[in-house]
Amino acid sequence: MTDVSTESAAAGDASAPACEPARRGRPRSPEADEAIITAALEVLVEGGMGRLSMDEVAARAAVSKATIYRRWSSKEAMILDALTAVMTKLDTFDTGSLPGDLGLYVAHVADKMRNGRTRDLLPHLLAAAINDPNLQPALDEFLAIRDRPLRAMLERAIDRGELAPDTDVALVADMLLGALTHQRLFHGTTYDHERVTRLVEYVLRVLAV
Amino acid sequence: MTDVSTESAAAGDASAPACEPARRGRPRSPEADEAIITAALEVLVEGGMGRLSMDEVAARAAVSKATIYRRWSSKEAMILDALTAVMTKLDTFDTGSLPGDLGLYVAHVADKMRNGRTRDLLPHLLAAAINDPNLQPALDEFLAIRDRPLRAMLERAIDRGELAPDTDVALVADMLLGALTHQRLFHGTTYDHERVTRLVEYVLRVLAV
Amino acid sequence: MTDVSTESAAAGDASAPACEPARRGRPRSPEADEAIITAALEVLVEGGMGRLSMDEVAARAAVSKATIYRRWSSKEAMILDALTAVMTKLDTFDTGSLPGDLGLYVAHVADKMRNGRTRDLLPHLLAAAINDPNLQPALDEFLAIRDRPLRAMLERAIDRGELAPDTDVALVADMLLGALTHQRLFHGTTYDHERVTRLVEYVLRVLAV
Amino acid sequence: MTDVSTESAAAGDASAPACEPARRGRPRSPEADEAIITAALEVLVEGGMGRLSMDEVAARAAVSKATIYRRWSSKEAMILDALTAVMTKLDTFDTGSLPGDLGLYVAHVADKMRNGRTRDLLPHLLAAAINDPNLQPALDEFLAIRDRPLRAMLERAIDRGELAPDTDVALVADMLLGALTHQRLFHGTTYDHERVTRLVEYVLRVLAV
DNA sequence: TACTAAACGAGACGGTACGTCGCGTCTTGGG
DNA sequence: CCCAAGACGCGACGTACCGTCTCGTTTAGTA
Numbered sequence: 062m063t064d065v066s067t068e069s070a071a072a073g074d075a076s077a078p079a080c081e082p083a084r085r086g087r088p089r090s091p092e093a094d095e096a097i098i099t100a101a102l103e104v105l106v107e108g109g110m111g112r113l114s115m116d117e118v119a120a121r122a123a124v125s126k127a128t129i130y131r132r133w134s135s136k137e138a139m140i141l142d143a144l145t146a147v148m149t150k151l152d153t154f155d156t157g158s159l160p161g162d163l164g165l166y167v168a169h170v171a172d173k174m175r176n177g178r179t180r181d182l183l184p185h186l187l188a189a190a191i192n193d194p195n196l197q198p199a200l201d202e203f204l205a206i207r208d209r210p211l212r213a214m215l216e217r218a219i220d221r222g223e224l225a226p227d228t229d230v231a232l233v234a235d236m237l238l239g240a241l242t243h244q245r246l247f248h249g250t251t252y253d254h255e256r257v258t259r260l261v262e263y264v265l266r267v268l269a270v
Numbered sequence: 271m272t273d274v275s276t277e278s279a280a281a282g283d284a285s286a287p288a289c290e291p292a293r294r295g296r297p298r299s300p301e302a303d304e305a306i307i308t309a310a311l312e313v314l315v316e317g318g319m320g321r322l323s324m325d326e327v328a329a330r331a332a333v334s335k336a337t338i339y340r341r342w343s344s345k346e347a348m349i350l351d352a353l354t355a356v357m358t359k360l361d362t363f364d365t366g367s368l369p370g371d372l373g374l375y376v377a378h379v380a381d382k383m384r385n386g387r388t389r390d391l392l393p394h395l396l397a398a399a400i401n402d403p404n405l406q407p408a409l410d411e412f413l414a415i416r417d418r419p420l421r422a423m424l425e426r427a428i429d430r431g432e433l434a435p436d437t438d439v440a441l442v443a444d445m446l447l448g449a450l451t452h453q454r455l456f457h458g459t460t461y462d463h464e465r466v467t468r469l470v471e472y473v474l475r476v477l478a479v
Numbered sequence: 480m481t482d483v484s485t486e487s488a489a490a491g492d493a494s495a496p497a498c499e500p501a502r503r504g505r506p507r508s509p510e511a512d513e514a515i516i517t518a519a520l521e522v523l524v525e526g527g528m529g530r531l532s533m534d535e536v537a538a539r540a541a542v543s544k545a546t547i548y549r550r551w552s553s554k555e556a557m558i559l560d561a562l563t564a565v566m567t568k569l570d571t572f573d574t575g576s577l578p579g580d581l582g583l584y585v586a587h588v589a590d591k592m593r594n595g596r597t598r599d600l601l602p603h604l605l606a607a608a609i610n611d612p613n614l615q616p617a618l619d620e621f622l623a624i625r626d627r628p629l630r631a632m633l634e635r636a637i638d639r640g641e642l643a644p645d646t647d648v649a650l651v652a653d654m655l656l657g658a659l660t661h662q663r664l665f666h667g668t669t670y671d672h673e674r675v676t677r678l679v680e681y682v683l684r685v686l687a688v
Numbered sequence: 689m690t691d692v693s694t695e696s697a698a699a700g701d702a703s704a705p706a707c708e709p710a711r712r713g714r715p716r717s718p719e720a721d722e723a724i725i726t727a728a729l730e731v732l733v734e735g736g737m738g739r740l741s742m743d744e745v746a747a748r749a750a751v752s753k754a755t756i757y758r759r760w761s762s763k764e765a766m767i768l769d770a771l772t773a774v775m776t777k778l779d780t781f782d783t784g785s786l787p788g789d790l791g792l793y794v795a796h797v798a799d800k801m802r803n804g805r806t807r808d809l810l811p812h813l814l815a816a817a818i819n820d821p822n823l824q825p826a827l828d829e830f831l832a833i834r835d836r837p838l839r840a841m842l843e844r845a846i847d848r849g850e851l852a853p854d855t856d857v858a859l860v861a862d863m864l865l866g867a868l869t870h871q872r873l874f875h876g877t878t879y880d881h882e883r884v885t886r887l888v889e890y891v892l893r894v895l896a897v
Numbered sequence: 898t899a900c901t902a903a904a905c906g907a908g909a910c911g912g913t914a915c916g917t918c919g920c921g922t923c924t925t926g927g928g
Numbered sequence: 929c930c931c932a933a934g935a936c937g938c939g940a941c942g943t944a945c946c947g948t949c950t951c952g953t954t955t956a957g958t959a
Contacts, residue, residue, distance in 0.1 A: 086903025087955045093905085111401045114945055125906045130947065187455060188400035191393045192320050197458075204456045229468055232449070236472065239448025240441070246396060246451075247413045249406075259438055263445065263476045295934030296924040302936085323914055334937045339916065504929020505928075511931085529819045532919060543932045548921065605873060606818035609811045610738050615876075622874045647886055650867070654890065657866025658859070664814060664869075665831045667824075677856055681863065681894045713908030714950045720910080741940055752911045757942065 089131070096122035097129055101143040102178060110188050113140070137193045144186050147178045148203055153210045159218040159268070163261045166211060167237070171252040174245055183245055208234055224268055237264050298341070305331035306338055310352040311387060319397055322349070346402045353395050356387045357412055362419045368427040368477070372470045375420060376446070380461040383454055392454055417443055433477055446473050507549070514540035515547055519561040520596065528606050531558070555611045562604050565596045566621055571628050577636040577686070581679045584629060585655070589670040592663055601663055626652055642686055655682050716759070723749035724756055728770040729805060737815055740767070764820045771813050774805050775830055780837045786845040786895070790888045793838060794864070798879040801872055810872055835861055851895055864891050 100121035104113045115136055119126045133139040151173075154165040173179045186203055190196040211234050218224045240260055245251060252260065309330035313322045324345055328335045342348040360382075363374040382388045395412055399405040420443050427433045449469055454460060461469065518539035522531045533554055537544045551557040569591075572583040591597045604621055608614040629652050636642045658678055663669060670678065727748035731740045742763055746753045760766040778800070781792040800806045813830055817823040838861050845851045867887055872878060879887060 084903090085957065086901075087905075087957090089904065090955095109401060109403070115947080116945070119906095123906090125908085126947080127907090127949085128905065131904075134947095136946075184400045188397045191397035192318065192401075194318075200456060229472075232465070232468055232472060235449040235452050236445045236469075239450070239452030240444040241448070242455075243444050243448030243451050247409060256441070259441055260445075263438075263441060266478060267472045267475045269475060294926075294932070296936080298935065299924095324916080325914065332937090334939090335916080336918085336938085337936065340935070343916095345915080505931080507930070527819060527821070533921080534919070537932095541932085543934085544921080545923085545933090546931065549930080552921090554920070602818045606815045609815035610736065610819075612736075618874060647890075650883070650886060650890060653867040653870050654863045654887075657868070657870035658862040659866070660873075661862050661866030661869050665827060674859070677859055678863075681856075681859060684896060685890045685893045687893060712906070712952075714910080716909060717950095742942080743940065746911095750911085752913095753942080754912085754944090755910060758909070761942095763941080 090128075093122070093124050093128050094132065097124055097132070097139070098143045098146050100124075101139060102147065105140075105143070105185055106178075106181065110140075110185060110192075115139075137189065137196060140189050141196050141199045144182060144189065145199055145202065147182050148206055149179070151206060151210050153213070155214075155217070159214065159223050160261065160265060162214045162218075163264065164257070166214060167241070167252070167257050167261055168254075170207060170238075170241055171257055174241065175251040183242065187246075207238055211237065218268075228268060233264065233267060236267065299337075302331070302333050302337050303341065306333055306341070306348070307352045307355050309333075310348060311356065314349075314352070314394060315387075315390065319349075319394060324348075346398065346405060349394075349398055350405050350408050353391060353398065354408055354411065356391055357415055358388070360415060360419050363423070364426070368423065368432050369470065369474060371423045371427075372473065373466070375423060376450070376461070376466050376470055377463075379416060379447075379450060380466055383450065384460040392451065396455070416447055420446065427477075437477060442473065442476060445476065508546075511540070511542050511546050512550065515542055515550070515557070516561045516564050518542075519557060520565065523558075523561070523603055524596075524599065528558075528603060528610075533557075555607065555614060558603075558607050559614050559617045562600060562607065563617055563620065565600055566624055567597070569624060569628050571631070573632075573635070577632065577641050578679065578683060580632045580636075581682065582675070584632065585659070585670070585675050585679055586672075588625060588656075588659055589675055592659065593669040601660065605664070625656055629655065636686075646686060651682065651685060654685065717755075720749070720751050720755050721759065723751055724759070724766070725770045725773050727751075728766060729774065732767070732770070732812060733805075733808065737767075737812060742766075764816065764823065767816055768823050768826050771809060771816065772826055772829065774809050775833055776806070778833060778837050780840070782841075782844070786841065786850050787888065787892060789841045789845075790891060791884070793841060794868070794879070794884050794888055795881075797834060797865075797868055798884055801868065802878045810869065814873070834865055838864065845895075855895060860891065860894060863894065 097118060100118045101113065103121060104117055113136075115126055115129060118139075119129055122129075129139060133142065151166075152169055154162045154169075156162050156165065174183065182203070186196075186199060190200045212230050215224065215228065215230045215233060219226055219228060219230075237260070241252060306327065309327045310322065312330060313326055322345075324335055324338060327348075328338055331338075338348060342351065360375075361378055363371045363378075365371050365374065383392060391412070395405075395408060399409045421439050424433065424437065424439045424442060428435055428437060428439075446469070450461060515536065518536045519531065521539060522535055531554075533544055533547060536557075537547055540547075547557060551560060569584075570587055572580045572587075574580050574583065592601065600621070604614075604617060608618045630648055633642065633646065633648045633651060637644055637646060637648075655678070659670060724745060727745045728740065730748060731744055740763075742753055742756060745766075746756055749756075756766060760769065778793075779796055781789045781796075783789050783792065801810065809830070813823075813826060817827045839857050842851065842855065842857045842860060846853055846855060846857075864887070868879060
């Protein structure tokens with residue numbers, strides 16, 4: 062959760078047992094947490110960022126606006142958390158050879174951009190972050206989730222001697238993720254099997270494998 | 271101009287002789303057109319999409335809101351036209367060899383993303399189009415401006431025999447533009463000279479030149 | 480016509496021969512004058528003061544707004560003239576006896592308030608004058624048209640010796656016209672034959688005839 | 689309150705016990721009610737109907753426009769309630785004789801038309817009701833407040849045998865109130881002591897007292 | 898078991914911006 | 929100089945959404 066006022070200080074504080082000895086009063090309803098996030102994503106899918114209003118989210122979640130603002134300090138903070146909730150870690154692949162890893166990885170990313178709740182995550186997140194620069198951290202997080210496993214794969218390949226040690230890993234990652242992103246944002250489509258194969262092939266050419 | 275109500279059908283219709291030979295009434299002020307677009311872009315640069323309000327634009331342009339709404343049916347339509355107005359054609363390069371063309375092209379695009387009114391065009395346009403799907407055509411136009419000269423260069427290279435005839439031009443364009451786009455959107459930076467050089471080098475490897 | 484800018488100075492100026500030796504340019508269309516007044520009254524009858532807009536009047540009169548404003552300096556001025564145009568002189572009665580005169584007069588006024596274009600003149604004029612104090616002269620004129628013949632009748636009766644010389648003519652007129660006005664404004668109805676008869680009877684009692 | 693959407697049905701329903709025993713949510717602020725009405729009347733007195741704008745009223749009442757529109761569905765409805773709020777009951781007089789009652793009554797009405805917040809009530813209310821026929825009920829109420837005590841006085845006099853049983857009470861009331869109204873609307877003045885006395889004297893002549 | 902503090906739904910609140918309409922003026926081309 | 933058409937600046941309209949603020953009502957964890 063990203064709420065600054067209540068939780069942020071304790072966020073990384075998993076090992077603090079004596080802290081907050083007794084939270085008195087009625088505890089916050091976890092159902093409300095869930096319902097709000099779900100409603101927000103639902104509205105987001107149906108009508109996009111433009112249609113998302115706090116009143117609408119509150120109504121759908123059968124929750125009062127106060128209940129939302131008790132958890133997040135602004136609309137943007139809530140959206141951020143809703144989107145973050147969808148950012149699940151990518152599977153990691155270690156087939157032993159770069160072509161194998163890359164193929165599985167690209168197919169996996171393309172799949173996430175095509176199906177399920179992650180389908181429109183990229184555009185929504187991007188729109189939110191552009192409209193409100195405070196959301197940049199969410200973008201960073203999203204990028205990291207995609208970027209890290211990819212770089213790990215490439216560095217593993219360097220260690221194995223499959224790639225030249227001076228390979229510009231960042232640039233290759235940019236080209237690969239950029240191709241996927243560019244297609245999604247500008248053409249509104251995702252990569253099918255054939256295209257995935259060819260993208261991997263082209264990337265491998267860059268890597269001179 | 272993108273105004274749906276009045277002109278759009280006749281927009282590209284430069285060769286229509288009998289069409290409305292005498293437009294009656296006071297003609298719309300071109301100064302207002304100019305002032306509005308300028309004001310909108312000014313506000314956009316200063317405060318981003320979130321800060322742009324019609325009252326503010328009207329005030330800056332020294333124009334009434336009615337004058338704006340006489341030209342565009344909504345805030346989004348106006349923003350669209352404002353953004354479209356800065357989408358200037360890219361220079362085209364024909365040095366005779368693909369590496370030369372590509373180098374100049376990438377440097378040119380990177381420069382547009384770094385300086386002048388076109389600096390934030392990509393993120394603004396993207397945010398607008400994501401929030402309002404009706405703005406997709408603007409995105410298409412923006413893409414076409416960047417994509418067409420690039421494809422032309424690649425196809426010229428195929429004709430010259432520099433590239434294999436079965437080269438997937440679309441994919442290569444995606445990778446190249448995607449790399450530039452991805453860097454701008456997620457890292458908030460643009461390519462410097464060194465990085466431009468390497469991007470071209472990597473793309474050329476894809477093309478097995 | 481009440482237009483201050485153009486005509487008012489010349490209004491009472493019937494004996495100015497050398498004035499305006501040759502009005503140059505195209506003369507104003509009398510058809511437009513007519514059409515505007517007619518349209519205004521039409522709109523007034525249909526929708527009342529609240530619905531009357533200059534664009535609507537212009538459209539109905541098939542006239543441009545400029546043509547209206549060339550004749551009147553404001554909406555109120557136009558309405559004033561439109562209402563004034565229906566303020567026709569009342570018939571005068573001289574039967575020789577006060578009861579006879581009064582009976583015909585009251586019946587005549589009641590009839591004007593019940594039929595024809597003068598039906599809603601009183602409320603419209605009143606509303607206009609209350610909303611815009613500049614229209615007080617119109618109210619005065621309207622009152623004078625009704626008041627003068629009535630007072631004349633009463634003073635003739637005094638001269639004939641039918642009434643006491645110290646009769647408060649103004650007060651009697653107030654009571655008589657007030658009764659008619661009050662009924663119209665508050666009950667929305669007008670006097671029928673029986674009520675006319677009784678009003679006259681009661682007024683005569685005041686006059687001790 | 690005249691608000692149609694919420695209360696009007698239950699407005700006079702003081703004896704409804706089971707009706708909505710627990711109104712949920714934050715209750716409407718009575719201070720806002722008060723402030724709005726006060727501000728509206730203030731503006732009305734200062735500038736008349738023509739100058740009254742919702743933004744101005746909201747600003748003076750230190751209230752948002754939404755708060756006004758939550759209570760009344762339109763500008764007219766609000767004005768209506770503001771005017772109604774000023775319509776205080778008239779004092780009733782029972783001196784035992786008709787001339788005494790009538791004298792006090794007429795002086796009282798004339799005073800209300802001359803001083804305090806009720807001074808311009810008649811013209812404002814009339815103008816509003818003429819511009820918007822929906823306001824007729826307010827006019828009825830206003831009339832009733834003035835008419836009822838007058839009729840009561842006259843009927844008491846009939847019961848006492850002071851007046852003939854066939855006296856046309858309605859017509860006499862029309863003449864008396866009409867005289868006062870007519871003077872106010874057309875001459876813009878009110879009755880002074882001498883004129884009050886004479887009006888009563890003349891009315892008594894009608895009643896043949 | 899009773900007390901109490903916080904969370905809950907509902908919805909009113911002050912603002913800000915929206916997109917529309919009307920007024921009175923101005924600017925075209927054409928009598 | 930008039931005319932129809934219609935754009936213009938201005939200012940008010942009534943609505944929507946934001947984030948805050950009462951209300952009266954639960955719902956735990958003490959006491």
